Amino acid sequence: MMSSSFNDREILIRHRETNVGSSDAVEPQDADYSHLPSLSDEIVHQILSRVSRSEYWKLYFLNKSYLDLLKSGELYKIRRENGLKEPSVYMLASGEPHWWTFDRHFRSFRKLPELPSDPCFVAGDKESLCAGTHLLVCGKEIEGVVIWRYELAMNRWYKGPSMINPRCLFASANCNDVAFVAGGIAMGTTLDVLDSAELYNPENKAWDSLPKMHKRRKLCSGCYMDNKFYVIGGQDEDGLDLTCGECFDINKNTWELIPDILKDAPISTSRSPPLLAVVNNELYSLEASSNQLKVYLKKTNLWKELGKVPVRADHSRGWGIAFKSLGDELLVIGGAWNSFAGHGMMICTCRPDPNGTEELQWRFLGTGRNRISHFILNCSVMLA
Incomplete structure (x- = not known):
């Protein structure tokens, strides 16, 4: 009935x-x-x-x-x-005027409302992260640095709140309903490389200061693993590559330095921040120079090669590639080996074996939408 x-x-x-x-x-x-x-x-x-x-x-x-x-x-x-969490992907590709959101299988998608920013923000570089049901997009408008906030429940964009120390080229990661940021370049008059960190809580729409890191770093990457916020790689205030990382224990409210976590990483001043993702509490990296997927061996502080990914991360030295955790899978979006010249994107997932005993099995999920650029400007995964 x-x-x-x-x-x-x-x-x-x-x-x-x-x-x-x-x-x-x-x-x-x-x-x-x-x-x-x-x-x-x-x-x-x-x-x-x-x-x-x-x-x-x-x-x-x-x-x-x-x-x-x-x-x-x-x-x-x-x-x-009820412990129900469903990942969805929020993405902005080169040449696209709108953000799009996809379900985890990329079978359904929808366009987000138009972001009501000025032309400077639209044309400039942006960085994004998710916290709870909020998508935060950081960039610069004519009047200065700004964060636009998309709220899933309201299906609307709102301006703010600004970070305590506005920054770009920073590390970020989310855990449950909060998000962390650390390092980067201060978006003020001095353009200092930062060692500060902050936490965003979507419940009160506010940022809280965290203790400072051991190192100043920009172009670094972040992840959440072992109940800690990790900040890895990047460059110091002199532009020198950092092979160390550090992790923040929110229960102890302290940072721990991790020497030589990237000691075998190739040196290139124009490469992207390290491409990192955590799946099932294991840390993976996509090495842009070789297109190799690697897993971090925590006990030995070394990396193990697992095989090549089906996208050309080396084409733009790691820029324009989405490498994310999607629930219990790795998500990679970029130009395919035979289509990196601009023929569209490839979306793939896999469940890697951290022991390396099984060959990588990549699942092709399509191209998102017809004729969408394979160069990904921003990509974030929301768990809600």
Whole structure:
């Protein structure tokens, strides 16, 4: 009885799927389902929390109650309480005016609302990170450094909050509902290389200062592993490459230096920050000069080669490549070996064996959208 009652509504939803990027511009329509037995709000919320998050945008078209429920953020809180986390990918490719979000299998995608920034921000370099259900995009507008914040629940962009020490070319990582940043170049008049670090909490939309690192570093990378925030590589204030890393223990509120974690890394002043990702608490790197996937051996402080990746990371010295953790898989997005000249992107995932006993099995997930550039300007993964 219930499935037949929703036939008309399903037809409306499917008809509007082509306008997925503009869901906030469509008024939800209330329908009369008074002849159906009603469920308690608590049960309805529990049921909806178990629906794939990539399908939530359809609730915007059902009725105003569901619209209000989405905007309240209550569904995401219930998902966290039930241990339900679903990764989705937020991406901005070269030449694209809009951000896009994809489900973890890249079977469905939608365009985010237009980011209401000025032309300077649109054309300039940007850096992104996720914290809870917030996507933060850092860049520079005509009037100065700014952070734009996309809130998933509201499906809207908001300006701020700014970091305590605005920066670029910094390391970042997220853990549950908070995000860490460290190092980088100060976006002020002096352009100092920083040793400061901060934590962003989406609950109060604020940044908190953390203790300073042992080293000043820019062009560094961050990750979260062993319940610690790691900052690895980069360059110091003299432009010299750093082979050391350090990790922050939030329980002890201290940094620990890790000597020579990148001692075998190739030296190149124009390469990207280290391409790092953590899967199942194991640290992996994509070496841009050789296109080799490596795993970090914690006990010996060494790296082990696992095989080549199916994208050309060496074509732009590691720039324009997305190398991310996607749940229990590695995600790599970039130009394919036979298409690096601009024929489109390749999206692949794999579940690597950290012991190196099994050959890498890459799964091809398509090209995202037709004719999208393979050069990825920004890519972040949200777990919610």
